Amino acid sequence: MRRLAAALALAVAPFLASAQLAIEITGAGAQRIPIAVAPFAGEAALGVGVSAIVRADLERSGLFRVLQLPPLAPVPSEASPVNYAEWRSRLADALVVGSAALRADGRYEVRFKLHDVVKGADLSGVAYTLAREQVRATAHRIADYVYEKLTGTRGVFSTRIAYVVKRAERYELRIADADGAGEETALASLEPIISPAWSPDGRRLAYVSFENKKPVIYVHSLADGRRQVAANFRGSNSAPAWSPDGTRLAVALSRDGGTQLYLINPDGSGLRRLTHSNAVDTEPAFAPDGQTIYFTSDRGGSPQIYRMPVAGGEAQRVTFEGAYNVSPRVSPDGRQLAFVTRTNGRFQLAVMDLATRQMQVLTDSERDESPSFAPNGRMILFATVIGGRGVLAAVSADGRVRQRLSVAAGDVREPAWGPFTN
């Protein structure tokens, strides 16, 4: 494990200069596919090592074991004939070969091909033409292709994550690639920012800002920085959650006393009250079918997770184990619920199989918060505290694969994994 981390650190090192968010793998899947990713012929011309990004992506997923290769001469390309016996002897089950070249029009061309070494079969590939600044994005798309062909699940290497960094008295809402690279600040404030939530199209973030000395919900358009107040009623406005079709937000408001759930349009129109209790009802999360809302409520005396139809009606209690279960998030396939449970004063990430109601605690940490599923449902991103500092961590839904993401000299919190965008 240690050797793997060291090898990965070496592979990733050239790109960390621009990455504010460093990712460390702390656990990997039991069954990892051994794969060889040859250097891409001519990739030095790109300035960014495409094959190295593909290797780091696959390794980070925890589902692949990327083989260390001796220097290959000549470097193969997607057009080279493949000697499957030779790659079998290197114990590779799969092989990626490719090339990169500068075109006459100043754009670049990157091609690759994936091979099933065990079957001796060509699994096809793709050719991309791209501008120089799209090299990283292209490498992530190649990793997505390989991941999907070999695991049957869509890859999330091209997706982005949002999170809040607190440094001294400053709060920054930042967006980065799923590998922590390409970090950009969408909003900087001297007051807290919490609960960022991606619109399903990945173009907007809803969040809660305290810049008016109280919680107010904004919808922030990422491309132009335009901010619209979605909810600024008398009292507190918080916990925004997008409906899967992006037309509505579920929110928690105190305008009518207490903290209750409402539906509202992202432009602030069309308010409709959802819950009528004397309890704190908050943290709404839509099920992927858009028909059910999961939420946290202490109507039974302790905070527990409930669900109710979006159309209105009775709420059913979902969690029964323990005295504190909060922050529900439904997996993209609707089968699992991620949430935070308190055990002996420790707040830990847990998942529940919604069909069997079987619950599994996934971490042994002290202060897990704010779980968020990757759009393919394989990993859950969450915030935790290590050594007194806020960091982000990710764990696979089966608890085997673990990653940690940290920012130098700052507290990171409130992560939200963005949607598929291509």
Next chain:
Amino acid sequence: MRVFVLAAAALAAALAGCRSTPEEQSPAAVEERQPAAVAAPTPAPAAKPQPVKPGEIARVDLTAGKPAAAPSPLKDPANILSRRSIYFDYDRYEVKEEYRPIVEAHAKYLRENPEAKVLIQGNADERGSREYNIGLGQRRSDAVKRMLILLGAREAQIESVSLGEEKPVCTESNEACWAKNRRGDILYQGEY
């Protein structure tokens, strides 16, 4: 603390308003100039100092530009109205008996000053979900608001909101610190 900062800022603004040229805003520059100004005039040797007669005293007013001469009872440390924080027990949301006099005093002030408005910010300790803690802080600010209304303040004078665990006054992870953060703060218009 917030009150003090505001008062200090108001005073500083008032003082700055009295001065005429930009360089005089630097205290150092003013100090350097004073000895020269004293030394410059050459007094007539024969002039005999005369006592100042009644009615000849020039008035120097350093309070010009300051708000009302009488200190606001809301900011007078000797007045109970300067106490703005109500502390709550763990997992409890009712105003404890020891804080009742503070709430009563503010209710009386709101009754007697119907134009006055307050924002009550509820807070929670850091443990657990940030959003659920917004709900718990709201319960605390709502409790203070309810009591103010029971004691005669008007609903329209009071907005109760929650800062959850986001604005702790104490940042260590222990009970002494958490107790300081389970709190409702009363802020008057102009203070937030």
